[in-house]
Amino acid sequence: MDQRRAEPAALLASHDPAAREAVDLFTFRVAAVVAVMAPLARLDGLMFTGGIGEYAPEIRQRSCDRLSWLGISNDTAAIAQGEQRIAAKG
Numbered sequence: 212m213d214q215r216r217a218e219p220a221a222l223l224a225s226h227d228p229a230a231r232e233a234v235d236l237f238t239f240r241v242a243a244v245v246a247v248m249a250p251l252a253r254l255d256g257l258m259f260t261g262g263i264g265e266y267a268p269e270i271r272q273r274s275c276d277r278l279s280w281l282g283i284s285n286d287t288a289a290i291a292q293g294e295q296r297i298a299a300k301g
Contacts, residue, residue: 219267238270242277249281257283 222230245257257278258264259271268290275285286294 219262219270223267223269234270234273238273238277241274245278245283246281254281254283 222234225231245254248254257275259267259274263270272285272287272290275283
């Protein structure tokens with residue numbers, strides 16, 4: 212199995228508190244970096260690349276959920292299906 216796919220899946224499936232903390236910290240840091248940049252320029256989109264972009268829909272969802280106060284929304288059905296484009300319709 213591709214390591215990029217295995218690592219996010221292993222963290223999400225783990226009952227180890229450290230694994231949950233790692234996911235929480237990662238999604239917090241994603242949101243923090245985006246929030247710091249948002250006032251500097253208009254945010255037209257958010258792109259996830261690499262293993263997170265391809266194989267970690269739950270991590271993408273959690274990251275976007277943390278940014279909802281900025282007006283970031285996404286299509287939860289597209290995320291669940293592993294679609295590449297997860298922007299909310301409309």
